[in-house]
Amino acid sequence: MRSHKSDQSDGRSRPASRQSLRVLVLLFAMVVGMLPWAGAAQAHGTIINPASRAYQCWKTWGNQHTNPAMQQQDPMCYRAFQANPDTMWNWMSALRDGLAGQYQPRTPDGQLCSNALTRNNTLNQPGAWKATTVSRSFTVNMYDQASHGADFFRVYVTKQGFNPATQSVGWGNLDLITTTGRYAPAQNISFNVSTSGRTGNHVMFVIWKASHMDQTYMWCSDINIV
Incomplete structure (x- = not known):
């Protein structure tokens, strides 16, 4: 029972x-x-104008990254999405911790555009990346969702004669054109740069040292200087 x-x-x-x-x-x-x-969880920011490569792909194709027209209209973004969509979904998280100022020694040639992050390696590939048309002097706009501020920005531009369609970016291809001072925490930061003596297609390479900790971001933006 x-x-x-x-x-x-x-x-x-x-x-x-x-x-x-x-x-x-x-x-x-x-x-x-x-x-x-x-x-x-790691949301911070990127250069939104001239748009960094990952941001440009996300902004243009994020809502239609399965559109077959993408393969012909924007082949570099198409390849990037095919290789790893997270590169674009996490356009704000191209960061490395603890570099202690050793930016060049710890970032090999050919890996600058990905900030030496393997998951973002497609951003290093040369090709027909969509470029933002700028004048020889223009304003750089950075969006920082987390408002961490900046110890500084370092802005480089490729040397005249560099061809982004066939060459990956190495330190020897770049000239440092601007180093900024500190910026207080804000979501939107802007500063002016001059690309004196350059015309045509180039890559703008930016290092952002965030203020809240030893955290470094690096991006490539494609520009057409007119």
């Missing part, structure tokens, strides 16, 4: 248990749905 009562009790509890489990699963799904996007 004792065993029979136990069976009856188990039979009654199973539907209730299943119902409780469904409720817990639903609650868990709701909580997960309310959490910030996983990339936001």
Whole structure:
């Protein structure tokens, strides 16, 4: 009899248990749905004008990255999305910690545009990246979602004669044109640069040393100087 009562009790509890489990699963799904996007845990920023390579691909193709027209209209972004969509979804997170100012020694030639991050390696590839048309003097705009401020920005531009369609960016291809001072925490930071003596297609390379810790970002933006 004792065993029979136990069976009856188990039979009654199973539907209730299943119902409780469904409720817990639903609650868990709701909580997960309310959490910030996983990339936001490291969300910071990038150069939005002239747009960095990952940002340009995300801005242009983020809502239609499966559009077959992309392969012909923007082959470099197409390759980047095919290789690793996270490069574009996490356009704000091209960071490395603890470089201690050793930017050149710890960033090999040919890996500058990815900030030496393997997951972003497609950004290093030479090719027909979409370029922003600028004058010889123009304003650089950086968006920092987390408002960390900057110890400084260093802005480089490729030497006259460099061909972004066939050459990957190395330190020897660059001239330092601007080093800024500090910037207080803000989501939007702008500063002016001059590319004296250059015309045509170039790569602008920017190093951002964030103020909140030893955290360094590096990006390439394609420009057409007119």
